[in-house]
Amino acid sequence: MARKAAIVGGQALSTSALLVSLAGTAHADGAGSPGRIKIAVIGDSYTSGEGASAGTYRTVQVTGADGSVTNVIDPAHQSSMAPAMQAIRQIQQQNPNVTFEISFVPVSGATRDSTKDNTGLYQTTRPGTEFEQRPQIDAVNGADIVIVGIGGNDARFGDLARTTVTSGESTTEAAFPGFLAPLQDGTYLNAQTALYQDIAGRIAPGGTIVTLGYPQVLPNEVPNGSPSPVSEALISSREAQLANEFGATISSLNKQATELAAAATGANFLYGELSGALSGHELFMPQEGVNGIELLNLQGSYHLNDLGQIHTANALTPVVNQAVIHELGTQGLVGPPAPDPIPVPVTDAPPTANPPFAPVPDPVPDPVPDPVPDPAPEPPPTDPGTGGPLPEPPPTDPGAGEPLPEPPPTDPGTGEPAPDPVPDPVPEVCI
Numbered sequence: 001m002a003r004k005a006a007i008v009g010g011q012a013l014s015t016s017a018l019l020v021s022l023a024g025t026a027h028a029d030g031a032g033s034p035g036r037i038k039i040a041v042i043g044d045s046y047t048s049g050e051g052a053s054a055g056t057y058r059t060v061q062v063t064g065a066d067g068s069v070t071n072v073i074d075p076a077h078q079s080s081m082a083p084a085m086q087a088i089r090q091i092q093q094q095n096p097n098v099t100f101e102i103s104f105v106p107v108s109g110a111t112r113d114s115t116k117d118n119t120g121l122y123q124t125t126r127p128g129t130e131f132e133q134r135p136q137i138d139a140v141n142g143a144d145i146v147i148v149g150i151g152g153n154d155a156r157f158g159d160l161a162r163t164t165v166t167s168g169e170s171t172t173e174a175a176f177p178g179f180l181a182p183l184q185d186g187t188y189l190n191a192q193t194a195l196y197q198d199i200a201g202r203i204a205p206g207g208t209i210v211t212l213g214y215p216q217v218l219p220n221e222v223p224n225g226s227p228s229p230v231s232e233a234l235i236s237s238r239e240a241q242l243a244n245e246f247g248a249t250i251s252s253l254n255k256q257a258t259e260l261a262a263a264a265t266g267a268n269f270l271y272g273e274l275s276g277a278l279s280g281h282e283l284f285m286p287q288e289g290v291n292g293i294e295l296l297n298l299q300g301s302y303h304l305n306d307l308g309q310i311h312t313a314n315a316l317t318p319v320v321n322q323a324v325i326h327e328l329g330t331q332g333l334v335g336p337p338a339p340d341p342i343p344v345p346v347t348d349a350p351p352t353a354n355p356p357f358a359p360v361p362d363p364v365p366d367p368v369p370d371p372v373p374d375p376a377p378e379p380p381p382t383d384p385g386t387g388g389p390l391p392e393p394p395p396t397d398p399g400a401g402e403p404l405p406e407p408p409p410t411d412p413g414t415g416e417p418a419p420d421p422v423p424d425p426v427p428e429v430c431i
Helices: 083-094 136-140 157-166 169-184 187-202 229-234 237-265 306-330
Strands: 018-024 036-043 059-063 069-073 098-104 145-149 208-212 268-272
Touching (some): 083 306, 136 187, 187 208, 208 306, 237 268
Parallel strands (some): 036 098, 036 145, 145 208
Antiparallel strands (some): 018 098
């Protein structure tokens, strides 16, 4: 089948160094045999699942000097929570009759071609140790689907992050043009395009290459009182805006490189747009999808935590599903239905509103006391001599305190004061 160049918006991924066979389902057209799809996942820390819970990382058996064997986390930090692994599992559940052969080999810290720490795609990783891994690029050979997420370390995104958290805002602003220059002069774009073209020449005929951008991990405004107070103190809003501009520039160049490689090779390319995968769950948000400063795991700082891996997987799944549909079509099989989104843990549910206050009960009325009876009137005083009541004291003049004079008698007929009585005649006295 002729290969057709295609650019489709989608989402990004993260993966682990594993080689596994997963049963998956497609419905055969007629009597076709069950399908088989070989998927290779290569890239850096945002592809490997860096930042997820430590218990999800691949371990390697290491023999000590005393002969004891211990399971040790591979420094590549390949997590089962990586978005690509979660996306593939979701698609596999919809395709139980298709076999998925997955080579999951991204390495945290990887670059396109650097020999630093032997983490380039074309170098053997950590040679001569228990963690030795063949060059990631080898996994691409003959793959039906390649998922590639890389470029951030080549652009020195980690160095910009270190400058941001260890310097003041003015220092970060002064250094920013130097970080941005290689992204603007064609250096980054040309190298990324060349990588994509090389992958196109290695995959199986009719295969699909899914290229990835990066999720935005910081809000443009740093709030106060966030769940990450240390990072809040180290990163200003202006520095967050510069970091977001830098990440968006890398993602934009990855998309441009995808278009250029598709046009040059005729291969089937799908671009995974991840910039908004963490919307509402960036660092400093109430439910963060990103780790802040991890003092016990500096390598995992400013990488996706388990919640962020899930959200990124949900953004990635439709793109990987489209690649699977394309591959099943080349095998004469009907493509799978779109898988359901990966359930997000309960902790990701939006906070519920405060419950309404219970109605305040009516106050219990105070009991009304029985009226106090008036005291019985005291008996009038009595005359100790006669035992009878004492005569009423005469009224007194309030001014002088003396008894008031008796009122003059009145005429019973008229009610007027009675005239003075006619005095009895005084008898003459004989001498």
